[in-house]
Amino acid sequence: MSNRKDNEFDVIIVGGGITGAGTARDCALRGLNVLLIERHDIATGATGRNHGLLHSGARYAVTDRESATECIEENMILRRIARHCVDETDGFFITLPEDDLAYQTKFVESCTAAGIRAEIIDPKEAIRLEPSVNPDLIGAVRVPDGSVDPFRLCAANMLDAKLHGAKILVYHEVIEFIKEGDTVRGVRVRDNRSREIKDFYAPVTVNAAGIWGHHVAALAGANIGMFPAKGALLIFAHRVNSIVINRCRKPANADILVPGDTVCVIGTTSTKVPFEECDNMYVTPDEVDLLLTEGAKLAPALATTRILRAYAGVRPLVSADNDPSGRNISRGIVCLDHETRDGIKGFVSITGGKLMTYRLMGEQAADLVCKKLNINKKCETAVLPLPGSEGGKTEEVSKKIWSVPSAPQKAAAGRAGTRAKVIPLDNPLDQALVCECEEVSSGEVRYALDHLEVDNLVDLRRRTRVGMGTCQGGLCACRAAGMIAEARGCAEKAEADLKGFLNERWKGMYPIAWGNTLREAEYTQWVYNYVLGLNEQ
C-alpha cells in the first residue's frame, strides 16, 4: 500500500458526529486507512444537542427491549473505556401521585429481564439521597444511569482515530459520489472554507451523517426513510441534582433531568420537523414553558433556577410506522448494506441508534466494511480505553501529572483526562484564565488552536468549554478571539468569528432571557455593541 496516492483510502466515513467518530476509530484500530469528512465541525449535529445521558437502558426496558439491552451493555463499556467523559451518578425513576404505581412493577421486571440493575427504594430514602427530587414522589427505582460529555467523547474518538493514522477533514462537504456504474468509488467534496473541490477514493464509503444521512444516501442514489424528530432541552446554571431523575412511566416530554459538570439539563420534547429545518434548530417559547412545567415536577427547584440556554437537536430516527411524534419508533441501530438493499456497491449507511450505542454502531459498520474488504480483524473498541482514559481515577489524574496541581491544571485534567499531560500548563502565563466560569486557561486554548483542528471560536468552545459557563461568553469570547487572531495572524477572520460566536450564544439565550439571563444579556450588549463597538465592524 506504500505506493498509494494520498487521496486513496480503505474507507471514507461521511459525518463527524459521534457515530462517524466511533466508526473511524474502530476502522483505524483494525488497521484500515481511514478518511473522515465532516461539512461543519465535529459534534455539530445531534451529538452535541442531547442530554448527555449515559442511559442505563431502563427508559426503554418496557417499550424497546433490544435498545435497552444495547444501552446497558454499552453503558458498562463506556464506564471502562471513556472514564474521563463519564460521571457515574446513578439514576432514579420516580413515580408521582398522578402516575400509575403499577407501572413500577412492570418497569422493574422489564429492567431485570434486560440485564439492568433496578432496585426499588423507599421514597424517603430517595429524598435523602437526592434532596432536589419532588418530595411528593410515591415511588422510586434506582438504576445505573449516569452522564457523559458528548463533545469530549466525540473528540476522544476522533483523536484515537488520528493517533491510529486516520485523516480527518472538517469543513469538507460531500457534493457528489464518484460512481462507476453501480459502484461507489469515492466522493467529491468541497472545502467549505476555500471552496476548493477535491476527490477522494476508497472501495467503501460509510454514510454516518445522522439525520443528514438521508441526503447523503440520496446523493449516492439510495433512499433511507428517515424521520427527523426535534428534541428541545434547557440547561440550568447549577447542578440542581446529583443523580439523574426520570419519570417512571412510558417515555414522554421533559421527563429526564441529567446533571453534568456544574450544570443540569432537562429534556426533551419530540416533534417531527421538515428536513429543511434540520440545519437551523431553534427553541420556541411554548417548548420552554413545557420543559419548565414538566421539569419542575421532577425537581421543584428548577422553577426558580437560572436557565443558561435552550437548544434543540434532531434525532436521526428511521421511519418504521406512521407515528407522528416519533416516540414509538425504535431507537435501534440501522446498518444498511446498500449493495444488497439497493444494488449500490461500496456504500454503507449506519444510522438510527443513539449516543449511547455509538460504539456498537461503529463496530457494526466496521464489521461490514471489513467484510467487504475481506479483512479479518476483530473489533477492539470495547476493551481499549480512549485517549485520556488510560488508567487511574479521574480525580487522581492531575496529581500524577503535577505534584501539586493548580486549579486550572485540575480543570484541564478533568476535561482531557491523562491527555492533559500534553497541554502546556506549567508556567503562569499558560495558566492565566481565559474563561473564568469554566476555568479554561490560556494553555488549553493555545493547545486546542495548535493541535485540535479549530477553525473558529465555536469550534474552540466544543473542545475547551470556553464560553459555556454562566456568562455565556460575555468576557471570555473577546479574550479567546484575541488569542485566535494572534495565533493565526488574521484579526479580520477572528473578529468575524467573534460576531458569529456571540450570535450563536444569543440564539440559545434569547428563548430563556428573563431574570438574571436578561441582566447578563444587557451587560453583554453594552460591552460588545457599545464599549467595543463591534456592531459597527
Add this chain to the structure above:
Amino acid sequence: MEFDVMIIGGGLAGLTAGLALQEKGKRTAIVSAGQNALHFSSGAFGLLDREDPFGAVAELDEDHPYARIGADSLRTFAEKAKGLFARAGIELNGNPLGNGFRLTPQGALKRAWLTLPEVDLFPDEAAVKGHKVLIVNLLGYLDFNTSFLALGLEKKGCTCRVETLRLPEMERLRQNPSEMRSVNIARVMDNAWVKVAGEVKSLLKDEDWVILPQVFGLRDATVPSQIRETVPARVLFVGTMPPSVPGMRTQMQLKRAYEALGGTFLMGDEVLSAETGEARVRSVETRNIGRIGAKDFILATGSYFSKGIASDMNHVYEPLFAADVIQDEGRGSWYDPNFFNPQSFLSYGVATTPGFKVLKEGVPFENLYAAGSVLGGCRSLALGCGAGVALVTALSVAETI
C-alpha cells in the same frame, strides 16, 4: 433620618442629581448598592448618536426623555452637565453643544459627546487617518485586544506596531490565574506607571501615536497626563474589557465631590422597601440604616444590570414601587434573534409624566421622580444616549425639585 431629597442609586444619574441638589442647598442622601453602569463605561459619554443631536430631538419617539425636555432645555442641561463635572474636579473633553468621536477597543470610531479626561475626543473621522501607531500591551493581559485595535486602525489607513511589556511588578499578579484584570493591573500601575512611561519612550521609533490600555490613573487622575508629558508622541488610552478603570475612578471622584458638598453617601446599602400612600412616598427602608424619610425621592436605580428594573418569564417590572413599565406584551417580542440588531428589551423602563414623575397604575407619585437608565422609552444603546439621558434627566429632576 430625614432628608430633603432621598436618591436611590449611586450611578451617574444619582450622583449628578445629588451634586446639583447639594449645590442648590438641599440636604440629600444617596443609597448605593454597589456596581453601576460606570463600571463598564466606554470612557466617553454619549448624548445622541446623530451628527446634530439637538436637531435630531424632533425625530425621537414622544416617550424619549429628550422629547419631553425639548431641544432648547436639552442644550441648557448639556452645558450645565459639563460645568457640574468641572466643579467636581473632572475636566471633560468636548463641546457640550456638539458631537465628536471616540476610538473603540475594536479600532472603530463611535460618536461621543464628552469624554473623560484621558479619553481622546476626535472632531471628525479624518483625525484618525494615516497615523503611525505604536500599540503597547502588558504581557499576559488578555482584556486588551491589540490585534483587533490594529485591524480597525489599519482599515483607517494607519500603520500599527504592537509591542508587549514584561514588568517585574506584574509577576505577583500573574501567579494567580484570574488576577490579570483591569482594576488589579491599575492598582499596580498606580505605582509602576513611571516605569511603563520610560519603557514606552524607549520602544518608540518613528510613531506619532502611542496607544495604551485604560489601566492608568485609578487612584490618581493625573497619571495619564503625566505619562503624556513623558512620552514624545501623542498618547491615547483605549478601553479594555470591563471593569472600566476611568469609569470607576470617575464614580469615586463624583462621590467625593458630593460628600464635600455635604451629601450623605450610603455606600453598600440597599433600599428594601418603600412606604407609600395618597400618591406620595413617605419613607424608604434600607438594609443598614432602617427607615429614611424625605420630602422628595429620586429613583435612579438603573436598568437590568443595576436591578432598577427586573423581569420574570412574562413581564418586566420595577421592583421597589411596582411602577408602570413601558414594555411589549409577551416574551416573544422582547428580542431580535440577531445579537447585533437593536433589541426591544433594552428600551423598557419606568413610565413617567413629562416632568419625570413616576407613574403607578397611570397615577403619578407627587414626590417620586425617575432619572437615568431606569426610564423607559430610551433605546439608549441604539441611540447612544445612555450617559446623556442620565445627566440630563438628573439635572432636569434636580431643577424641578
